Amino acid sequence: xxxxxxxxxxxxxxxxxxxxxxxxxxxxxxxxxxxxxxxxxxxxxxxxxxxxxxxxxxxxxxxxxxxxxxxxxxxxxxxxxxxxxxxxxxxxxxxxxxxxxxxxxxxxxxxxxxxxxxxxxxxxxxxxxxxxxxxxxxxxxxxxxxxxxxxxxxxxxxxxxxxxxxxxxxxxxxxxxxxxxxxxxxxxxxxxxxxxxxxxxxxxxxxxxxxxxxxxxxxxxxxxxxxxxxxxxxxxxxxxxxxxxxxxxxxxxxxxxxxxx
Amino acid sequence: xxxxxxxxxxxxxxxxxxxxxxxxxxxxxxxxxxxxxxxxxxxxxxxxxxxxxxxxxxxxxxxxxxxxxxxxxxxxxxxxxxxxxxxxxxxxxxxxxxxxxxxxxxxxxxxxxxxxxxxxxxxxxxxxxxxxxxxxxxxxxxxxxxxxxxxxxxxxxxxxxxxxxxxxxxxxxxxxxxxxxxxxxxxxxxxxxxxxxxxxxxxxxxxxxxxxxxxxxxxxxxxxxxxxxxxxxxxxxxxxxxxxxxxxxxxxx
Numbered sequence: 001x002x003x004x005x006x007x008x009x010x011x012x013x014x015x016x017x018x019x020x021x022x023x024x025x026x027x028x029x030x031x032x033x034x035x036x037x038x039x040x041x042x043x044x045x046x047x048x049x050x051x052x053x054x055x056x057x058x059x060x061x062x063x064x065x066x067x068x069x070x071x072x073x074x075x076x077x078x079x080x081x082x083x084x085x086x087x088x089x090x091x092x093x094x095x096x097x098x099x100x101x102x103x104x105x106x107x108x109x110x111x112x113x114x115x116x117x118x119x120x121x122x123x124x125x126x127x128x129x130x131x132x133x134x135x136x137x138x139x140x141x142x143x144x145x146x147x148x149x150x151x152x153x154x155x156x157x158x159x160x161x162x163x164x165x166x167x168x169x170x171x172x173x174x175x176x177x178x179x180x181x182x183x184x185x186x187x188x189x190x191x192x193x194x195x196x197x198x199x200x201x202x203x204x205x206x207x208x209x210x211x212x213x214x215x216x217x218x219x220x221x222x223x224x225x226x227x228x229x230x231x232x233x234x235x236x237x238x239x240x241x242x243x244x245x246x247x248x249x250x251x252x253x254x255x256x257x258x259x260x261x
Numbered sequence: 262x263x264x265x266x267x268x269x270x271x272x273x274x275x276x277x278x279x280x281x282x283x284x285x286x287x288x289x290x291x292x293x294x295x296x297x298x299x300x301x302x303x304x305x306x307x308x309x310x311x312x313x314x315x316x317x318x319x320x321x322x323x324x325x326x327x328x329x330x331x332x333x334x335x336x337x338x339x340x341x342x343x344x345x346x347x348x349x350x351x352x353x354x355x356x357x358x359x360x361x362x363x364x365x366x367x368x369x370x371x372x373x374x375x376x377x378x379x380x381x382x383x384x385x386x387x388x389x390x391x392x393x394x395x396x397x398x399x400x401x402x403x404x405x406x407x408x409x410x411x412x413x414x415x416x417x418x419x420x421x422x423x424x425x426x427x428x429x430x431x432x433x434x435x436x437x438x439x440x441x442x443x444x445x446x447x448x449x450x451x452x453x454x455x456x457x458x459x460x461x462x463x464x465x466x467x468x469x470x471x472x473x474x475x476x477x478x479x480x481x482x483x484x485x486x487x488x489x490x491x492x493x494x495x496x497x498x499x500x501x502x503x504x505x506x507x508x509x510x511x512x513x514x
Contacts, residue, residue, distance in 0.1 A: 049419050051415055051418065051419070065421070066421055069419075070419040072412070072415075072416065074412060076410065076412040076413060076416060078413060078416070078430060078431070078434070079511055079512070080438070080509075080511045081430070081511075089417065089420050089422070089426075089430065090420035090421055093420055093421035093422050093423075093426060121514045122511075123511070123512070123514070124514055137420065141420070141421075
């Protein structure tokens with residue numbers, strides 16, 4: 001589905017944030033990228049969508065661009081378009097008529113739990129509802145590859161839980177291939193087949209690839225009590241700490257979330 | 262609505278009535294010289310007379326014509342210049358300092374020049390209105406496009422939108438928002454341009470009447486004209502506000 005070869009990414013003439021990255025994502029797999037902030041994981045995702053040009057190496061997509069959807073970190077929608085028209089936009093770009101696109105948009109809004117919200121302006125929606133619109137915007141394109149950049153980072157815990165499990169249901173039902181960037185280690189393990197750990201930037205490299213030995217589909221709550229989950233979490237936590245520690249040594253103990261043991 | 266009528270609006274109305282009533286009494290009883298400060302009834306009488314005979318209409322037509330033509334041309338040219346400058350950095354390099362300078366000076370000082378170039382008819386007033394509005398609109402659009410929310414541009418691109426879709430979905434609505442946000446100021450500027458232009462040299466218009474009133478030391482007429490121009494601008498402000506609320510309804514909903 002997606003092959004990344006010897007990819008390096010830099011902003012302008014600065015030192016590359018990310019160097020010599022190789023990744024292969026097979027169809028139907030769910031891969032998470034984790035790493036300390038500033039390691040270029042979001043930039044890597046942007047390179048896959050074509051928003052960021054590689055300074056060397058290549059990104060090979062084995063799927064048409066129109067079948068790739070990108071769920072961004074924030075929930076910025078076009079403020080001057082209704083929820084319906086925000087969802088319809090991608091469909092119209094695929095050449096559908098305004099009317100057909102709006103009809104499909106309404107169906108997807110209903111599918112993400114926003115039945116009857118089509119006429120609302122984005123500022124009339126809550127953060128969670130805007131996120132749902134953004135999800136509908138992505139899913140309406142019937143993507144085969146879904147890219148997500150810390151999609152639920154800005155939401156409170158309860159909304160986050162429900163949105164994550166809803167989205168996971170879609171991923172399972174449509175057998176979507178997913179590449180997700182997150183800084184939440186547990187979220188990464190709970191959702192993915194493989195977790196890829198990036199090191200510190202600049203010139204970040206892949207520090208490790210961890211297969212998640214848990215069957216799918218998973219129950220997001222129960223999976224966290226599985227001994228294989230906690231074992232992997234500890235292993236990943238140690239690996240991540242090695243990357244974070246050099247940065248944090250100057251300011252004492254890293255104030256990061258402790259994995260339940 | 263009833264709460265508004267009994268609240269702040271009621272208190273304002275009472276204050277206004279007391280103010281005007283006091284003024285009227287003081288002026289009529291000789292406490293203040295009506296030569297300098299004529300009573301409100303005299304000012305209102307002049308306005309009524311003008312509308313009854315229709316004598317004011319050609320003057321209103323001249324001023325409104327100049328202001329509205331200047332406003333329309335200024336907005337159109339401002340949008341076009343702002344758009345091109347934002348998309349063509351080389352043009353912006355040349356245009357920005359000129360506009361910044363025009364923005365810094367009180368642009369009404371150009372009035373005598375426009376009179377020399379274009380004569381005392383409508384065109385010199387339109388030109389002054391135009392120059393006041395175009396600079397304002399240029400900066401609104403130019404900065405508006407440069408400050409377009411880049412996240413929205415990326416959203417539209419990842420949703421498969423090309424340059425035309427970007428212009429339709431992101432740039433044009435952004436520009437509309439910026440121009441509408443400045444529309445009330447632009448209306449005020451357009452009127453200023455027309456009236457000042459007429460004041461400097463003309464044979465018609467509210468500014469011309471004002472200049473005539475001043476040269477004949479007619480305080481009644483002067484204050485009546487100031488009052489009229491105030492009312493007209495308020496009406497245009499209200500219309501501009503309604504248009505803004507309609508076009509930017511996504512913001513006010």
